[in-house]
Amino acid sequence: MVSFDSVLCPLVGLILGMSVSTSTMAVGDSGGSRIGNCKYQFHDNNTVIDLNPLASHDGTNWKFTVSEPGGEFDYFFSPCWPMDHLKSEQSACNNAVVCQENPKSSPVLYYNLGNFPSEEFNLVGASVVVSYSGLTDNTNRTSRITLVCDKSAEQPAFRFDKATKEPLVYDFTLTAKECCPISIGGLSFGSILCIIFVVVVVVYLVAGVLINKFARGATGAELIPNRAFWADLPSLIKEGFQFTGAKISGCFSRDSQYDQI
Numbered sequence: 001m002v003s004f005d006s007v008l009c010p011l012v013g014l015i016l017g018m019s020v021s022t023s024t025m026a027v028g029d030s031g032g033s034r035i036g037n038c039k040y041q042f043h044d045n046n047t048v049i050d051l052n053p054l055a056s057h058d059g060t061n062w063k064f065t066v067s068e069p070g071g072e073f074d075y076f077f078s079p080c081w082p083m084d085h086l087k088s089e090q091s092a093c094n095n096a097v098v099c100q101e102n103p104k105s106s107p108v109l110y111y112n113l114g115n116f117p118s119e120e121f122n123l124v125g126a127s128v129v130v131s132y133s134g135l136t137d138n139t140n141r142t143s144r145i146t147l148v149c150d151k152s153a154e155q156p157a158f159r160f161d162k163a164t165k166e167p168l169v170y171d172f173t174l175t176a177k178e179c180c181p182i183s184i185g186g187l188s189f190g191s192i193l194c195i196i197f198v199v200v201v202v203v204y205l206v207a208g209v210l211i212n213k214f215a216r217g218a219t220g221a222e223l224i225p226n227r228a229f230w231a232d233l234p235s236l237i238k239e240g241f242q243f244t245g246a247k248i249s250g251c252f253s254r255d256s257q258y259d260q261i
Contacts, residue, residue, distance in 0.1 A: 031123050038080035040121040040128055047181035049128055049147060054156060054178050055080035064158035066172070074101045075113070077145070077158055077172070082116040092136045098143040100170070111136045113143040113170055128179075141168045148173055149180035 032042040038051040056063045056078055064077040076083060076099045083096055093099040098114035114132020122129050128147045133140060146161075156176030163170045208225020212218040221227060 032121065032128070034119070034121045037117050038119065040130070041184075042181065046184050048184050049179060049181055051079045051130075051147075051178055054176065064156070064174075066158050066160045068160050068163070071163075072102055072104050074103060075099070075160055075170070075172070076101065077174075079174075080117075093134075096134055098132050098134070098145075098170075100141070111141060113141045139168065141170065143170045143172065145172045145174050147179035148175040149177070150175050151177050151180055153177050 032040050035041045035048065038055070039048055041048045054063060063079055065074060066077075067074050076093075078097050081097070083093060083099060092110045092112050094112075095116050096112045096114060097116045097119075098112075100111040100113050102109040102111075112134030114134045118132050118134075120131045122131065124146070129144050130147065131142060131144045133142045135141075153176055156174060156178065159173045159175070161171040161173055205225065209223045212223045212225060224230065
Protein backbone atom coordinates (compact mmCIF):
# COMPACT_ATOMS: atom_id res chain seq x y z
CA MET A 1 0.00 0.00 0.00
CA VAL A 2 1.39 3.40 -0.96
CA SER A 3 1.49 5.83 1.98
CA PHE A 4 0.33 9.43 1.94
CA ASP A 5 3.95 10.56 2.45
CA SER A 6 5.10 8.69 -0.66
CA VAL A 7 2.68 10.77 -2.70
CA LEU A 8 3.11 14.08 -0.86
CA CYS A 9 6.92 14.17 -0.81
CA PRO A 10 7.41 13.99 -4.61
CA LEU A 11 4.57 16.47 -5.00
CA VAL A 12 6.23 18.92 -2.62
CA GLY A 13 9.51 18.52 -4.51
CA LEU A 14 7.72 19.24 -7.79
CA ILE A 15 6.05 22.35 -6.39
CA LEU A 16 9.36 23.63 -4.98
CA GLY A 17 11.05 22.98 -8.32
CA MET A 18 8.33 24.86 -10.14
CA SER A 19 8.66 27.75 -7.70
CA VAL A 20 12.41 28.02 -8.30
CA SER A 21 11.94 27.76 -12.05
CA THR A 22 9.21 30.41 -12.02
CA SER A 23 11.34 32.77 -9.94
CA THR A 24 14.08 32.74 -12.58
CA MET A 25 11.78 33.35 -15.54
CA ALA A 26 12.09 36.75 -17.15
CA VAL A 27 9.19 39.03 -17.98
CA GLY A 28 7.82 38.10 -21.35
CA ASP A 29 8.80 34.44 -21.35
CA SER A 30 5.52 33.65 -23.09
CA GLY A 31 6.84 35.39 -26.18
CA GLY A 32 5.77 38.48 -28.08
CA SER A 33 5.42 40.00 -31.50
CA ARG A 34 6.54 42.91 -33.65
CA ILE A 35 4.03 45.78 -33.43
CA GLY A 36 5.80 48.29 -35.64
CA ASN A 37 9.16 49.50 -36.82
CA CYS A 38 11.69 48.61 -34.11
CA LYS A 39 8.98 47.74 -31.57
CA TYR A 40 8.40 44.43 -29.81
CA GLN A 41 5.50 43.76 -27.43
CA PHE A 42 5.40 40.95 -24.90
CA HIS A 43 2.27 38.80 -24.96
CA ASP A 44 1.86 38.42 -21.20
CA ASN A 45 1.88 42.07 -20.17
CA ASN A 46 1.58 45.62 -21.45
CA THR A 47 5.29 46.25 -22.03
CA VAL A 48 7.27 46.89 -25.18
CA ILE A 49 10.87 47.24 -26.25
CA ASP A 50 11.21 50.32 -28.46
CA LEU A 51 14.54 50.87 -30.22
CA ASN A 52 13.43 54.01 -32.05
CA PRO A 53 15.20 56.35 -29.58
CA LEU A 54 18.47 54.83 -30.85
CA ALA A 55 17.78 55.75 -34.47
CA SER A 56 19.82 58.27 -36.43
CA HIS A 57 17.23 59.85 -38.71
CA ASP A 58 19.42 62.20 -40.69
CA GLY A 59 20.95 59.35 -42.74
CA THR A 60 24.39 60.93 -42.58
CA ASN A 61 26.08 58.53 -40.20
CA TRP A 62 25.77 55.10 -38.67
CA LYS A 63 24.91 54.74 -35.03
CA PHE A 64 27.34 52.00 -34.06
CA THR A 65 30.68 50.81 -35.44
CA VAL A 66 32.49 47.71 -34.24
CA SER A 67 35.47 45.76 -35.54
CA GLU A 68 35.79 42.00 -35.65
CA PRO A 69 38.48 41.00 -33.15
CA GLY A 70 41.50 39.76 -35.06
CA GLY A 71 39.55 39.92 -38.29
CA GLU A 72 39.50 42.08 -41.36
CA PHE A 73 35.94 43.38 -41.19
CA ASP A 74 34.16 46.33 -39.65
CA TYR A 75 30.44 46.38 -38.95
CA PHE A 76 27.98 49.26 -38.98
CA PHE A 77 24.58 49.24 -37.29
CA SER A 78 21.95 51.93 -37.70
CA PRO A 79 18.86 50.95 -35.66
CA CYS A 80 15.50 51.71 -37.25
CA TRP A 81 16.91 53.86 -40.06
CA PRO A 82 18.80 52.95 -43.27
CA MET A 83 22.35 54.14 -43.85
CA ASP A 84 21.48 56.36 -46.81
CA HIS A 85 24.92 57.93 -46.95
CA LEU A 86 26.45 54.61 -48.07
CA LYS A 87 24.54 54.81 -51.35
CA SER A 88 27.23 57.10 -52.73
CA GLU A 89 29.97 54.68 -51.67
CA GLN A 90 28.64 51.21 -52.32
CA SER A 91 25.26 50.11 -53.61
CA ALA A 92 25.45 46.84 -51.65
CA CYS A 93 24.34 48.59 -48.47
CA ASN A 94 21.56 50.67 -50.00
CA ASN A 95 18.65 50.70 -47.59
CA ALA A 96 20.66 48.64 -45.07
CA VAL A 97 20.60 48.94 -41.29
CA VAL A 98 23.46 46.47 -40.78
CA CYS A 99 26.48 46.56 -43.09
CA GLN A 100 29.83 44.78 -43.25
CA GLU A 101 32.91 46.58 -44.56
CA ASN A 102 36.25 45.18 -45.70
CA PRO A 103 38.49 48.27 -45.42
CA LYS A 104 41.62 46.32 -46.43
CA SER A 105 40.36 45.50 -49.90
CA SER A 106 40.89 47.80 -52.86
CA PRO A 107 38.40 49.12 -53.55
CA VAL A 108 36.71 48.91 -50.16
CA LEU A 109 33.96 46.28 -50.25
CA TYR A 110 30.59 46.40 -48.50
CA TYR A 111 28.14 43.57 -47.74
CA ASN A 112 24.51 43.99 -46.79
CA LEU A 113 23.74 42.21 -43.51
CA GLY A 114 20.22 43.52 -43.10
CA ASN A 115 17.72 45.57 -45.07
CA PHE A 116 15.30 48.13 -43.74
CA PRO A 117 12.78 47.21 -42.42
CA SER A 118 13.27 43.43 -42.62
CA GLU A 119 13.56 42.96 -38.86
CA GLU A 120 12.19 39.95 -37.02
CA PHE A 121 11.90 39.69 -33.26
CA ASN A 122 12.26 36.38 -31.41
CA LEU A 123 12.45 35.41 -27.77
CA VAL A 124 15.52 33.20 -27.24
CA GLY A 125 15.66 32.03 -23.64
CA ALA A 126 15.10 35.18 -21.61
CA SER A 127 16.52 37.52 -24.27
CA VAL A 128 14.90 39.27 -27.21
CA VAL A 129 16.84 38.86 -30.46
CA VAL A 130 16.19 41.08 -33.48
CA SER A 131 17.25 39.64 -36.84
CA TYR A 132 17.86 41.22 -40.25
CA SER A 133 18.72 39.75 -43.63
CA GLY A 134 20.37 41.23 -46.69
CA LEU A 135 21.53 40.13 -50.14
CA THR A 136 24.88 40.91 -51.77
CA ASP A 137 26.16 39.22 -54.94
CA ASN A 138 23.34 36.67 -54.74
CA THR A 139 24.48 35.64 -51.27
CA ASN A 140 22.12 36.06 -48.34
CA ARG A 141 23.55 37.22 -45.04
CA THR A 142 21.77 37.41 -41.69
CA SER A 143 22.58 39.46 -38.63
CA ARG A 144 21.21 38.65 -35.19
CA ILE A 145 21.37 41.23 -32.42
CA THR A 146 20.71 40.14 -28.85
CA LEU A 147 19.13 42.95 -26.82
CA VAL A 148 20.42 43.33 -23.26
CA CYS A 149 18.60 45.59 -20.82
CA ASP A 150 20.83 47.82 -18.69
CA LYS A 151 18.93 50.67 -17.06
CA SER A 152 22.14 52.12 -15.63
CA ALA A 153 23.92 52.36 -19.00
CA GLU A 154 24.63 56.00 -19.84
CA GLN A 155 25.59 55.08 -23.39
CA PRO A 156 24.54 52.06 -25.46
CA ALA A 157 27.22 49.49 -26.29
CA PHE A 158 27.37 47.41 -29.49
CA ARG A 159 29.53 44.27 -29.53
CA PHE A 160 30.51 41.75 -32.21
CA ASP A 161 30.14 38.18 -30.92
CA LYS A 162 30.78 35.72 -33.73
CA ALA A 163 30.29 34.88 -37.39
CA THR A 164 29.33 31.49 -38.82
CA LYS A 165 29.34 30.16 -42.38
CA GLU A 166 26.83 28.17 -44.39
CA PRO A 167 24.60 30.00 -43.81
CA LEU A 168 26.33 33.30 -43.21
CA VAL A 169 25.11 34.51 -39.81
CA TYR A 170 26.61 37.35 -37.76
CA ASP A 171 25.84 37.65 -34.05
CA PHE A 172 26.01 40.89 -32.07
CA THR A 173 24.93 42.17 -28.67
CA LEU A 174 23.36 45.55 -28.02
CA THR A 175 23.35 46.67 -24.39
CA ALA A 176 21.32 49.78 -23.59
CA LYS A 177 18.57 51.15 -21.41
CA GLU A 178 16.50 51.37 -24.59
CA CYS A 179 16.51 47.56 -24.65
CA CYS A 180 14.52 47.47 -21.41
CA PRO A 181 10.77 46.78 -21.52
CA ILE A 182 8.63 49.86 -20.88
CA SER A 183 4.98 50.02 -19.92
CA ILE A 184 2.48 51.18 -22.53
CA GLY A 185 -0.39 51.47 -20.06
CA GLY A 186 -3.57 49.49 -19.89
CA LEU A 187 -4.37 46.52 -17.69
CA SER A 188 -2.09 43.55 -17.38
CA PHE A 189 -3.39 39.99 -17.16
CA GLY A 190 -2.72 39.97 -13.42
CA SER A 191 -4.66 43.20 -12.95
CA ILE A 192 -7.62 41.75 -14.84
CA LEU A 193 -7.59 38.66 -12.59
CA CYS A 194 -7.53 40.88 -9.49
CA ILE A 195 -10.50 42.89 -10.78
CA ILE A 196 -12.45 39.70 -11.53
CA PHE A 197 -11.67 38.38 -8.05
CA VAL A 198 -12.86 41.58 -6.35
CA VAL A 199 -16.06 41.62 -8.41
CA VAL A 200 -16.81 37.97 -7.59
CA VAL A 201 -16.26 38.62 -3.86
CA VAL A 202 -18.53 41.69 -3.87
CA VAL A 203 -21.29 39.83 -5.76
CA TYR A 204 -20.95 36.90 -3.36
CA LEU A 205 -21.27 39.12 -0.28
CA VAL A 206 -24.13 41.25 -1.59
CA ALA A 207 -26.10 38.29 -2.92
CA GLY A 208 -25.50 36.31 0.28
CA VAL A 209 -26.67 39.15 2.50
CA LEU A 210 -29.82 39.70 0.41
CA ILE A 211 -30.67 35.98 0.40
CA ASN A 212 -30.13 35.66 4.15
CA LYS A 213 -32.18 38.78 4.88
CA PHE A 214 -35.19 38.35 2.61
CA ALA A 215 -35.31 34.58 2.07
CA ARG A 216 -34.28 33.43 5.54
CA GLY A 217 -35.19 36.43 7.69
CA ALA A 218 -31.69 36.67 9.21
CA THR A 219 -30.52 39.74 11.12
CA GLY A 220 -27.25 41.07 12.51
CA ALA A 221 -24.20 38.89 12.11
CA GLU A 222 -26.37 36.12 10.68
CA LEU A 223 -26.62 38.16 7.48
CA ILE A 224 -23.02 37.19 6.61
CA PRO A 225 -23.15 34.36 4.04
CA ASN A 226 -21.59 31.12 5.29
CA ARG A 227 -20.81 32.78 8.60
CA ALA A 228 -19.77 29.55 10.33
CA PHE A 229 -17.24 28.80 7.60
CA TRP A 230 -15.62 32.26 7.78
CA ALA A 231 -15.53 32.06 11.59
CA ASP A 232 -13.64 28.77 11.39
CA LEU A 233 -11.37 29.84 8.50
CA PRO A 234 -8.47 31.28 10.60
CA SER A 235 -8.15 28.07 12.62
CA LEU A 236 -8.44 25.97 9.44
CA ILE A 237 -5.64 27.97 7.81
CA LYS A 238 -3.47 27.57 10.90
CA GLU A 239 -4.05 23.81 10.98
CA GLY A 240 -3.33 23.61 7.25
CA PHE A 241 0.04 25.34 7.65
CA GLN A 242 0.92 23.13 10.60
CA PHE A 243 -0.03 19.98 8.72
CA THR A 244 1.86 21.02 5.55
CA GLY A 245 4.92 22.05 7.56
CA ALA A 246 5.00 18.71 9.34
CA LYS A 247 4.72 16.80 6.07
CA ILE A 248 7.46 18.87 4.41
CA SER A 249 9.74 18.27 7.40
CA GLY A 250 9.00 14.57 7.06
CA CYS A 251 9.93 14.61 3.39
CA PHE A 252 13.42 15.91 4.13
CA SER A 253 13.95 13.97 7.35
CA ARG A 254 16.39 11.11 7.35
CA ASP A 255 13.86 9.07 9.29
CA SER A 256 11.19 9.44 6.58
CA GLN A 257 10.12 5.97 5.53
CA TYR A 258 7.73 4.46 3.01
CA ASP A 259 5.15 1.99 4.17
CA GLN A 260 6.08 -1.55 3.27
CA ILE A 261 3.80 -3.45 0.91
